[in-house]
Amino acid sequence: MTATLPLISLRSVGRTYRTDGIAVTAVRNVSFDVDQGEILAVMGPSGSGKSTLMNMIGLLDLPSEGAIYLEGTNVADLSEDRRSTLRARSIGFVFQSYNLLARHNAIENVALPLVYCGVGHKERLGRAEQSLEAVGMLHRAHHFPRQLSGGEQQRVAIARALIASPLIILADEPTGALDSRTGAEILALFAALNQTGQTIVMITHDPGIATQCRRTIHLHDGELVGDETQIPLIPKRSVAS
Amino acid sequence: MTMLQGFQIALHALRLNPLRSFLTMLGIVIGVASIVTVFAIGAGAQLRLQEQIRSIGANVLMITPGAVYQGGVRLKDGSKLTMTESDVQAILEQIPEIQAAAGSIAGTAQVIHEGKNWNTTINGTTTGHFMVRDWQLSSGRYFSSAEEAAAGKVVILGSTVARELFAPDADPIGAQIRIMKVPLEVVGVLDRKGPAQDDVAFVPLTTAKLRFLGSASNINRDSVAYIIAKVAADGQMAGARSEIEGLLRQRHRVPAGQEDDFKVQDPAAAMEAQQGAIRTVALLLVAIASVSLLVGGISIMNVMIVSVTERTREIGIRRALGGRMRDIRLQFLCEALVLCLLGGAIGVLSGVTLSMTVARMAGWITSIDSEAIALALAFSIATGLIFGFYPAHKASKLSPIEALKTE
Numbered sequence: 024m025t026a027t028l029p030l031i032s033l034r035s036v037g038r039t040y041r042t043d044g045i046a047v048t049a050v051r052n053v054s055f056d057v058d059q060g061e062i063l064a065v066m067g068p069s070g071s072g073k074s075t076l077m078n079m080i081g082l083l084d085l086p087s088e089g090a091i092y093l094e095g096t097n098v099a100d101l102s103e104d105r106r107s108t109l110r111a112r113s114i115g116f117v118f119q120s121y122n123l124l125a126r127h128n129a130i131e132n133v134a135l136p137l138v139y140c141g142v143g144h145k146e147r148l149g150r151a152e153q154s155l156e157a158v159g160m161l162h163r164a165h166h167f168p169r170q171l172s173g174g175e176q177q178r179v180a181i182a183r184a185l186i187a188s189p190l191i192i193l194a195d196e197p198t199g200a201l202d203s204r205t206g207a208e209i210l211a212l213f214a215a216l217n218q219t220g221q222t223i224v225m226i227t228h229d230p231g232i233a234t235q236c237r238r239t240i241h242l243h244d245g246e247l248v249g250d251e252t253q254i255p256l257i258p259k260r261s262v263a264s
Numbered sequence: 265m266t267m268l269q270g271f272q273i274a275l276h277a278l279r280l281n282p283l284r285s286f287l288t289m290l291g292i293v294i295g296v297a298s299i300v301t302v303f304a305i306g307a308g309a310q311l312r313l314q315e316q317i318r319s320i321g322a323n324v325l326m327i328t329p330g331a332v333y334q335g336g337v338r339l340k341d342g343s344k345l346t347m348t349e350s351d352v353q354a355i356l357e358q359i360p361e362i363q364a365a366a367g368s369i370a371g372t373a374q375v376i377h378e379g380k381n382w383n384t385t386i387n388g389t390t391t392g393h394f395m396v397r398d399w400q401l402s403s404g405r406y407f408s409s410a411e412e413a414a415a416g417k418v419v420i421l422g423s424t425v426a427r428e429l430f431a432p433d434a435d436p437i438g439a440q441i442r443i444m445k446v447p448l449e450v451v452g453v454l455d456r457k458g459p460a461q462d463d464v465a466f467v468p469l470t471t472a473k474l475r476f477l478g479s480a481s482n483i484n485r486d487s488v489a490y491i492i493a494k495v496a497a498d499g500q501m502a503g504a505r506s507e508i509e510g511l512l513r514q515r516h517r518v519p520a521g522q523e524d525d526f527k528v529q530d531p532a533a534a535m536e537a538q539q540g541a542i543r544t545v546a547l548l549l550v551a552i553a554s555v556s557l558l559v560g561g562i563s564i565m566n567v568m569i570v571s572v573t574e575r576t577r578e579i580g581i582r583r584a585l586g587g588r589m590r591d592i593r594l595q596f597l598c599e600a601l602v603l604c605l606l607g608g609a610i611g612v613l614s615g616v617t618l619s620m621t622v623a624r625m626a627g628w629i630t631s632i633d634s635e636a637i638a639l640a641l642a643f644s645i646a647t648g649l650i651f652g653f654y655p656a657h658k659a660s661k662l663s664p665i666e667a668l669k670t671e
Contacts, residue, residue: 083584083664104588111586122581122668126280138265139586183585 028095029056030190030222031080037088038075038245049075050245052089057191057224062217064233065226067242073226074195076242080224081114081193082106094190111139115184119196121176123168123183130155130164133183140187154182158212174205181212191222198232210235265591270598277571277599288567289607291560292647296611296640297618298553303636304619306546308629313539317532319458321397323498325505326529327351327491327512345369345487346525349469351515352392352491358511361504363496366392367488369472375465377429377441384425385464386443388472394454396494404437404452407468411451415470419443420452424462443467446475501530557643561651564603568596568655579659580667593660600652601645608644612637 038050050072057063067073078084079091082098090097093113098106115136116122123132134151142150155161158178168176177197184192194213198206210232217223225236233239234253241249278285329346352367368389375382387393391406402423411418421429421436430436436450448467456462467476473485495504505528512518512526572579579592587595616632623630 078665081584104590107583107586107588107591109586110584114586116584118668122577122584124578124581126277135582136585138269139582139588139591141266187586 030059031057032092035089036086039087048245053247055250059222060220062223062236064236064239066233066239071242072245073242077193077195077226082110111136112187113190115189115192117180117184117194117197119199121180123176125168128165128167129179133186136187150186154186158182173201177209194225196227270594273595274598274602288564289603291563292604292607292644293611295553295557295560296608296644297615299550299640300612300615300636301619302549302553304630304632307631309542310539311631312629313535315458317535319461320531323495324396325493326531328527330525330527345489347488347491348486355493359507361495361500363494364392364395365493366390366396367491369489373443375441375443380429382428387464387466388469390469396492400455401452402455412468415474416468417448418451419448420466422454422462422464423456425465426453444476557647561647564600565651568600572655572659576667576670579662580664583664589660593656596656596659597652601648604644604648608641
């Protein structure tokens with residue numbers, strides 16, 4: 024194992040937005056690493072810069088100060104196209120509001136990232152079936168999002184995030200729109216995925232969720248105010264990669 | 265993302281809203297249909313004219329009687345047959361550019377063969393007529409000089425007359441037919457030259473005068489209704505024409521300053537001018553039809569812009585899942601292209617149907633050529649690219665973060 028290089032490194036990352044000449048700093052001087060196989064919660068009240076941080080880790084945005092390294096590569100050095108392709112192959116997004124395409128059924132939604140990886144139609148559908156099976160949703164493959172419950176939609180969204188075997192899953196308030204029982208099931212699914220070695224970064228304002236992750240990063244007003252590793256409720260197994 | 269995937273996504277998106285998709289492409293449908301129809305009708309009219317020009321023959325001048333004065337009264341053109349067989353002779357002998365010439369008189373009569381009869385034009389002329397018009401025989405022979413001199417009872421049939429009087433497998437050569445109670449022997453059948461030209465029966469000029477048409481009191485024994493003359497080369501048309509005019513003025517003793525009592529015309533040139541006019545009108549109509557294509561393009565652009573706005577979130581999702589800017593652009597460009605191509609295809613089908621209906625109902629000749637169809641389709645593809653580009657570009661430029669925030 025050559026796990027010397029962290030999967031993601033943030034070095035003095037800052038993000039300042041300028042709208043109408045007024046500069047607003049959303050994130051300032053944040054540094055931390057995420058290692059392969061970790062499950063990590065980024066916590067903070069609303070407006071603390073969580074989403075800005077997630078957008079940058081997810082290659083949707085670039086830091087205005089500092090640098091983010093994905094497997095040792097400074098993402099700012101990559102072209103916009105290259106970052107998009109990297110999103111398709113290496114990042115799996117899970118959103119609070121699921122963000123499934125309403126006019127496509129579950130299996131088509133799951134297969135969507137593979138379109139941008141240049142995978143052919145037949146293989147896309149085959150892999151989408153496997154991915155749906157992994158989240159226990161194969162029996163709903165041909166249902167449209169409106170025919171699925173919130174928890175089911177989020178499972179489909181997780182299947183979509185998994186399909187390209189990403190380096191990391193970025194989940195933004197994945198249980199925020201769900202009732203507590205369904206939310207717990209989704210968290211259990213994430214825990215199970217983590218046990219197979221999947222790196223997961225979860226953004227939440229819910230301390231109850233954060234306590235289920237081994238490591239929690241606290242943000243306040245855009246600054247990193249805490250990085251603690253706690254006694255895991257989910258026992259972390261050693262990861263063979 | 266490949267082009268093919270772009271088209272698949274586009275078809276999927278358009279199928280979800282069939283009425284809207286159809287209404288969007290309607291402008292293109294109408295534009296392409298009108299272009300195809302106008303092209304078909306214009307090309308048909310040109311074909312018809314070309315056929316007429318061909319049927320007259322190349323480099324042919326036609327000399328017809330003009331206005332004449334009788335005691336100070338000016339009579340209508342052609343009311344007196346001022347041309348004579350000796351004029352024909354003089355033209356042939358004195359104007360070197362003239363290769364062949366023939367005078368004709370014509371009328372209509374019933375031709376009868378056994379149980380069948382047919383009303384047609386009887387043209388009395390000389391063998392020179394067929395030379396002038398480059399008109400070949402499909403069987404038999406032309407008139408002999410003896411028959412021309414002695415008013416022989418012989419006839420050469422145009423292909424339409426031959427078809428109407430004889431069974432398809434029968435050989436008309438040597439058969440007897442009757443025209444105005446005069447029995448005539450069929451000695452030749454002419455090649456096809458065009459529907460308007462083939463409905464005719466030729467007899468020697470002498471025969472026509474003596475037996476059918478010469479009885480009218482105002483006809484001079486020597487006179488002919490018109491003369492056709494063949495000029496050796498294309499460049500000599502104008503020279504030959506003015507020489508004929510000079511010669512005939514002299515022969516007809518037209519005083520200086522007075523109008524000619526004849527007219528020399530170049531029918532092919534007149535028809536070519538007409539052809540030019542048709543082409544101009546057709547181009548004008550195509551230009552008008554293109555305006556509807558333009559309007560169609562604008563309506564596609566309009567709907568695409570609305571569609572991009574409606575689907576901002578979808579664009580955000582696709583970008584987050586790894587869609588590059590160019591993938592988003594391709595997706596929306598493909599939608600515009602599919603709309604235009606489908607519209608173009610429906611337009612071509614309706615245009616072809618429409619022009620065939622027009623052809624049947626109005627009895628016009630229409631000609632649908634693949635070039636016009638290719639042009640119309642190329643136009644609609646260009647419309648799709650031009651009017652689809654801006655909305656597609658706009659979609660690709662959306663910030664994925666902002667796009668994901670929209671409801």
